[in-house]
Amino acid sequence: MRDKSKPKLAVWKFSSCDGCQLSLLDCEDELLDLASKIEIANFPEASRAVVKGPYELSLVEGSISTPHDAQRIQEVRRQSKFLVTIGACATAGGIQALRNFADVAEFARYVYAAPQYIETLSNSTPIAYHVFVDFELRGCPINKAQLVEVIGAFLNNRRPNVPHYSVCMECKRRGTICVMVAQGIPCLGPVTHAGCGALCPAYRRGCYGCFGPMETPNTVALSSRWKELGAANADLVRAYRTFNAFSEVFRKESVAHER
Amino acid sequence: MFVLRHARLDDLLDALKRRGFTLVGPVVRDGAIVYDVIASSSDLPIGYTHQQDAGSYHLIEAHDGAFFGYTVGPHSWKQYLNPPRTRLWKAKGSANGFEIVQENANVPRYAFIGVRACELNAIAILDRVFLQGSAVDFEYRRRREHAFILAVDCTRPGGTCFCASMNAGPQARSGFDLALTEVFDNGEHYFTVVCGSERGDEVLGELCLEEASEPERQAAKHSIEEAGRHMGRKMETAGLAELLASRVEHPHWEVVAKRCLTCGNCTLVCPTCFCSNVEDVTDLAGAFAERWRTWDSCFTLDYSYIHGGNVRKTAVSRYRQWLTHKLSSWHSQFEMSGCVGCGRCITWCPVGIDLTEEVRVLRDGATAVTIGTEKGVPDAKH
Numbered sequence A: 001m002r003d004k005s006k007p008k009l010a011v012w013k014f015s016s017c018d019g020c021q022l023s024l025l026d027c028e029d030e031l032l033d034l035a036s037k038i039e040i041a042n043f044p045e046a047s048r049a050v051v052k053g054p055y056e057l058s059l060v061e062g063s064i065s066t067p068h069d070a071q072r073i074q075e076v077r078r079q080s081k082f083l084v085t086i087g088a089c090a091t092a093g094g095i096q097a098l099r100n101f102a103d104v105a106e107f108a109r110y111v112y113a114a115p116q117y118i119e120t121l122s123n124s125t126p127i128a129y130h131v132f133v134d135f136e137l138r139g140c141p142i143n144k145a146q147l148v149e150v151i152g153a154f155l156n157n158r159r160p161n162v163p164h165y166s167v168c169m170e171c172k173r174r175g176t177i178c179v180m181v182a183q184g185i186p187c188l189g190p191v192t193h194a195g196c197g198a199l200c201p202a203y204r205r206g207c208y209g210c211f212g213p214m215e216t217p218n219t220v221a222l223s224s225r226w227k228e229l230g231a232a233n234a235d236l237v238r239a240y241r242t243f244n245a246f247s248e249v250f251r252k253e254s255v256a257h258e259r
Numbered sequence B: 001m002f003v004l005r006h007a008r009l010d011d012l013l014d015a016l017k018r019r020g021f022t023l024v025g026p027v028v029r030d031g032a033i034v035y036d037v038i039a040s041s042s043d044l045p046i047g048y049t050h051q052q053d054a055g056s057y058h059l060i061e062a063h064d065g066a067f068f069g070y071t072v073g074p075h076s077w078k079q080y081l082n083p084p085r086t087r088l089w090k091a092k093g094s095a096n097g098f099e100i101v102q103e104n105a106n107v108p109r110y111a112f113i114g115v116r117a118c119e120l121n122a123i124a125i126l127d128r129v130f131l132q133g134s135a136v137d138f139e140y141r142r143r144r145e146h147a148f149i150l151a152v153d154c155t156r157p158g159g160t161c162f163c164a165s166m167n168a169g170p171q172a173r174s175g176f177d178l179a180l181t182e183v184f185d186n187g188e189h190y191f192t193v194v195c196g197s198e199r200g201d202e203v204l205g206e207l208c209l210e211e212a213s214e215p216e217r218q219a220a221k222h223s224i225e226e227a228g229r230h231m232g233r234k235m236e237t238a239g240l241a242e243l244l245a246s247r248v249e250h251p252h253w254e255v256v257a258k259r260c261l262t263c264g265n266c267t268l269v270c271p272t273c274f275c276s277n278v279e280d281v282t283d284l285a286g287a288f289a290e291r292w293r294t295w296d297s298c299f300t301l302d303y304s305y306i307h308g309g310n311v312r313k314t315a316v317s318r319y320r321q322w323l324t325h326k327l328s329s330w331h332s333q334f335e336m337s338g339c340v341g342c343g344r345c346i347t348w349c350p351v352g353i354d355l356t357e358e359v360r361v362l363r364d365g366a367t368a369v370t371i372g373t374e375k376g377v378p379d380a381k382h
């Protein structure tokens, strides 16, 4: 029997690698608690049993990259009271948005033997370009502790503790030595949204920008610093053009160094 | 004043350990000198120093056998006195709301080894903020009250140090239990020792040290005086608080804001910045909650979010808040400067923004010149 008092959760997949929704299955310690508070009503990755909508909470993974995606997201929105996008694909278009800087038909010709069967949009876009999104959880992949925090906040009717400041804040709190200052390694941390816990600098690598732009990114100043540290224009284009290439700020900055 | 031969430094550290202190001191890690728990003098950065400039730091092997031949790295003692994350309480749900879960969290009794003069002043500032006035911070107090402070004078200031300008160094004057000066003189390597408290006196009593001779005193005095003349940076402080208060609309703020990443590094490395955020976390079931305090920064948007929106949306307003708080409004708030001239914010700013330079420009009223322009920060294209 269904417990009708529990809110229903749905997990939706658009163009993506599944990595982010798998973070939910990865929450082994919390899954039991979760299942006692929320009904996992529609999560094909975990169970074939589907309970009909509407859903109190929808987690949306993936970007909009086909005409079918574009239609389906409207239906998902209609069925969802609270819609949270998870991961770089859903919040910024993902790595597949690299096509937005090129000719998608040409890509299709290279990749597929019969490109005429490929029905795709010329751009891969974030969910928020299409429907209203209640909350965006960043990362490629998302941090599962943050996912639990967002769901916990939803269940307890409070604001999630998901800060939008720089990775540097996390770096300093954990006592990591800045790789840019001490090693001269170019790092995207100062313009990148926190959330990973400053993982890469802790292993003496510069931040790759997996969580996309922070709240007030000054990419122009960071790029000039990178150049002083020896980065060429091509390095900058590549740095800003990864998982969050189509986020407004990273996109503009990469284009600025292409010329 | 006493003298401690360098080979006997461990006698001093052992005496502290016997008293139950956890020793925290400088160590070399990942290419920098940071603070961590140490077991003996062999953990210290012996023979290491560092070279610092705006936005750059290099660890250097000096091979000189000095225990304290460096200045300050990215860490400061505030991480022990006011940790980056502190749980303020935890609670569980009950029939009539919630009840606090009592904890017997033991805070280690720290002995801080190698505290610099600027850092003594920074701790005095934190004491003023957390321990004086109507609201005493319990978390800070219980870490602070037992801490034993072994200060060490600076004899080789760093490239971004300007404690002499701030009247905060390079010599330890107060706020320590014991203070050492490391001296190399005519092939001799020793420390002169000054006592600053009863606890310090007791520790010294155990070591049965000789009085420092007149030449030994002179050698120590000389090396500190030399250090005072070789500061990497300078800042003119006369009338500065009033001056900055009158420069709120100065066009130079725009120039700095173009370079500033609003990343927050300067505030988190600053030994006197104390701002924090308070977060409540709950478990999924809603049966358990915790309240955490975490380091925050005036460079984040949430920091100045009040009902209706953010009051410091631009980088101009946030950089100005930081600089004027440190050097101007801190005086009216706490009757002291918020800056001790340690230079951390200069070294650890990823783009090398240097408050001593910014102050110079703001003071002169000149608007066109600023450091870094030769490197060129292009106009924002977007």
Ligand code: SF4
Residues within 6 Å of the ligand: A167, A168, A169, A171, A172, A176, A177, A178, A179, A180, A181, A187, A188, A189, A190, A198, A201, A206, A207, B265, B350
């Ligand atoms: S290593 Fe990168 S993320 Fe960490 S403080 Fe330095 S610039 Fe920021």
Ligand code: SF4
Residues within 6 Å of the ligand: B266, B269, B270, B271, B272, B273, B326, B338, B339, B340, B341, B342, B343, B344, B345, B346
């Ligand atoms: S403002 Fe800068 S120089 Fe002054 S105490 Fe803070 S970190 Fe040190």
Ligand code: SF4
Residues within 6 Å of the ligand: B071, B072, B116, B117, B118, B119, B154, B156, B157, B158, B161, B162, B163, B164, B168, B169, B170, B171, B340, B341, B342, B343
């Ligand atoms: S600012 Fe002064 S006291 Fe502090 S490390 Fe530098 S020289 Fe030493």
Ligand code: SF4
Residues within 6 Å of the ligand: B259, B260, B261, B262, B263, B264, B265, B266, B267, B299, B348, B349, B350, B351, B352, B353
């Ligand atoms: S002054 Fe430097 S360290 Fe401080 S927020 Fe700006 S860029 Fe970051």
